[in-house]
Amino acid sequence: MLYTLTILLPVIIIAFVMPSYYVKIITAETEKLTDATLVGLTENIQTYLDDLERVTVSPYTNNEVMNSLKQKARGFNSPPDNYSKYKADYTLYHTLPSLLVNLRKDILGTLLVAIDGSVYYNDSSSQLTEIRSDYPYKEQSWYHQAIAANGRVSFVNVHPQDYLKLTTVPNVFSVARLIKDPDSKQPLAVIMADADTIILDRIVRQVSVNVNSIVTITDKDQKLIYSNTRLSQEVLNQFLKNPTNIDLNQQSYVAVSREIPTSSWKITVWLSKAELASKVYWMHLIGAIFAAGGVVLAFFLFFAYSRNLLKPFKEMIGVMRQVQLGNMNKRFSFRGQDEIAQLGNALNRMISQLDELITNEYLNKLKLRNAEFRALQSQVNPHFLYNTLNAFVSLNRKGEHALLERAILSLSGMLRFFLTSNDSCSLEEEFSSIQKYGELMSMRFSDRLEIAITIDPQLAPFRIPKLLLQPLVENAIIHGVEPCENPCRVEVSAELLPGINGNESFAIRIADNGIGFNTSEQIGDQHIGLSNVKERLELAFPDKHEFKLESSLGRGTTITIIISLNNEEPAK
Template structure:
């Protein structure tokens, strides 16, 4: 131990952890080697035996069905029924077959019914025959149609209105009374069977609820399994190697069915008691050795480092106004001195950074206010120009009363835009839109229909002033106006989305925006949030980049405009957070 202490702290830590890692690796290798061997020799062999037993039982059921079919097909009474043309001579053979088939069905729980088909597709049924089931199976799978299936077992037969699964065995019956070299077909024997006995075999064979034992037909459809069909198909289609290990894929002859067994890894290790005890012993020895090593680490490294960590874990104000004091080796002392020196430098730099941040914040705030004011004033000339054009057009037509109405609406809108602060209520904004639509209705009499709707709780919500008018103006100018003389409809709605998000939707059924032009418009709108001085004349719609820029300046990302368009029209949506409480009124206005 004294020889060990003469090394430096770094060398001691290196030696201690090297020994610990070497011991841990040795223990882990021994543990996994024994676990692997035990799993291969015990659990895997047991599961394989269960699979073989399930295959044998499945083959026994299939062989019994084939034996019944062979017994019925070769009896002379069957040949009499299928070949005799005199109905009176069929009575006695039919009675005999009825008793025989009844005994066969009673002695085999997996048999639902047995029926015969002659060459004219006539059906000979016997006692307890369920014609409804046979008819439904024939409608969906054509099991009673000659030549629809080759001799042998069919796949899984599932009816859409019930959960029971069936399968059938089909065998062609030949007339052995003739001496001809070519055997004559006189009918078909069809045996309808339940799949429930196969499901019982799978459930009894399952080693746990998580393991999968399934019997698949020739088309990989599940005939029977011990789990729900959805979970079973999921395991068969995409088995997760972290959850289960596919142990066996075996064929059950003569039915040509396939048995699949999937057993979870956890089950393979569940009963390895010897391995568990041995693993505990192998872990205990390294643990005791580690305690001795940890004692040395604690005395030389852990305690001083714990004091340093506790000090650094306190709040920043305490750290910057106190110094670190620890006792330990030379390395720890050097670390303490360096930490105290860095704290002093950080304290000096923090004051400088705070001053610079305050100055940058004031500069950015002034720039944002100037940009917001410039964007607001940028919209007004467009609107005023269009409105004066409308008034001029009406003047040429000598509609004095309409001009008076237009001027009154224009005056209200100008006062609404100039007076007051930059925020207003949704209800006031919708009232301003109504005034604008009065002017549009005078300019295009009877051409357009306008629908304005505010949902409950949106009327008193605050929003930027004069934000919706450019959306409506674009919809009329670029969507509805080019559609004339066809009538058009414009709908403006206000609603609240989850998370207190105010949502506006301006929708028209106009001509829409071509895909290339729409992509350019979206790109210009996104670029407007990064460009300070936007030029509206370069955009595909008046004011849309400005509106997006205003929302981003006030509320930040990711709020703003979203545009979608097709041949059926265009929809522009604006989203931003609610700024105040909402009213209970929701007026619906229309022109």
């Protein structure tokens, strides 16, 4: 079990679990970065598609073009006169190209097919490209797609530009639209703007992706529009069936996709799992080396040193058993200066000290009471300084440097009182210290805090543990006044109580009208301060005091301490 826990389990974790864990982390982070990259890529392609779409609405911006298209539509039913036909053709041959001029050279050209079958083409590169007169334009899928869209933009998949007389027919993708009469809503023509697929490759290459990643763009019918790697339809179908895990060229990929809203195109980046895993290959290698070395070293150390290590420990156990039986003269024999010798020497010193402690047990018990008293008192200073320094930070942030200087001087005066050697002080000195602390807090809270301190002159010389009341006043301000939005008042008073059966006593009262709290719940630092005060009262005035706490939410808190005057005063 020890070998499994100390050797085998760490080896498994270092060599296998940690690399796998980091691969998952790297994969998740890469997916997030890729998704963020796709946002910019999607916006770039969307901007380009918007440019194409704007080209298709150009005819609507010119009345002469629209009138010519209307003339063509009317001539489809009744042939127009030669002059009207000439005027319409002139407008579509000369005016229309000026509307379709655009600054993007990657928009190859614009094709317009009038409803009467007339075809007009504008080449963006200013080349006199001719159209084919024998081409069945109205039978093409893009034409029917535009008619079905009924005036809305239609995104056409990649197709050959075979309706032009070109030596080499390129593949293009297009945006088509049906031009309609704004008044009668009758179809007038179909316009289509062509774009070279090379622009998609340029846009994709502007974005940084992993070296072995594959980028694809598919249309709404899941047909491939673009890919930076040659893909077969079989691989594409595999992607469509299982987009989270694809096997290509004996590699696994993770897909990150984002859709272009207007065209419903989907851009997908396939992240290579092998490339992601290669980033932690060094962890596998180093983990295996350290694991193997650790196993060999562990076996060597175990067999070489186990006997020498166990023997002295058994002797120490024997010495401890003798001491347990009461033989305080038993000692451990050791040689050398190694760790075991140091441990044996420490054991012998411990036995000697234990013997001395048992001898002086009675005296230690007498001193225990004062030691506990001092320990409880020492808890007050750090707690007070913590909250006071927080108040200084608040003044500094407000830029009240003059007030901060006064506060620091007041604190230095209080520290002189705190650092005196006496463990007790007169009630008058304690109230004076509280008065200075109240001045510090008044500087911090300004008009939100009012402190009233009253003491019966007869009680001024009575001695109590030093800083007994300060934590209670501090709790009243920090936990009662600070969270309250309204101005608050803290009252600290000491007064004589009427004697009952000859027993004279007096009451110390700390009250505030802050937010209060539920006395059935323990409240962090406030509870620690109350426990400290209770324990110090028990040490200083055992069985001669009472501690009362009254509080409710929204009505403040009142703490009353009643001490009998017939009790001995606390030791100085």
